[in-house]
Amino acid sequence: MKCVAVTGGIGSGKTEVCRMLSRRGIPVYDSDHAAKRLYDADDTLLDSIEEAFGIGIRNAGGSLDKEKLASLVFSSPEKLTVLEGIVHPAVMKDFQRWRAMQLSRFEGEGPSAAFFGKEPFSVIESAIILEKPMFLSVVDKVVLVDAPLNIRLSRACSRDGASADKVIARMAVQRFDISRVDAILRNDGSLEDLESEVTAVFGALRL
Secondary structure, eight states, rough: OOEEEEEEOTTTTTTHHHHHHHHHHHHEEEEEHHHHHHHHOHHHHHHHHHHHHHHHOTTTTBBBHHHHHHHHHOOOOOHHHHHHHHHHHHHHHHHHHHHHHHHHHHHTTTOOGGTTBBSSSSEEEEEGGGOOOOTTTTSSSSEEOOOOOHHHHHHHHHHHHHOOOHHHHHHOOOOOOGGOOOOOOOOOOHHHHHHHHHHHHHHOOOO
């Protein structure tokens, strides 16, 4: 079963694209939400993080103190690399288990309109996949969702309630290697326009 990565910068609309795909019945794995779920569900993962940093990262209830963890790693590229070295393999293992379930679920099914006339395929949503060979190696195609900077900035500020300066600072650290992208999906209009663009891009994607 082929897998397509959907990626894009802050405010690009990659999550909305994935919602549209999911509504068609296409299985979508949200890697960011998966990581958050594993933080909440996998005590072994938290134990490994605590061991690596030598400091408690749980709150009084025993769950992850996300603010404390963020303060530890996001001002230190070295610590962030250590954290990713623990979390990313756990997400990959979870993704592979999920993907095997989808393979079993769609076994024997041929091309259909739901999959844009193609054999069933799965999707992984990830903002960082182009920077992470571990994840990039398991996908067959990459679709980059993009929009003009002013539109992305407006969306992100409205969605997150953040200042323009903070959003721009977050955007500045995101990098996208276009040479690794198979298709660019433009999202600079209405939802109806986006739906049409999704149909056009995924319809033309060779899988």
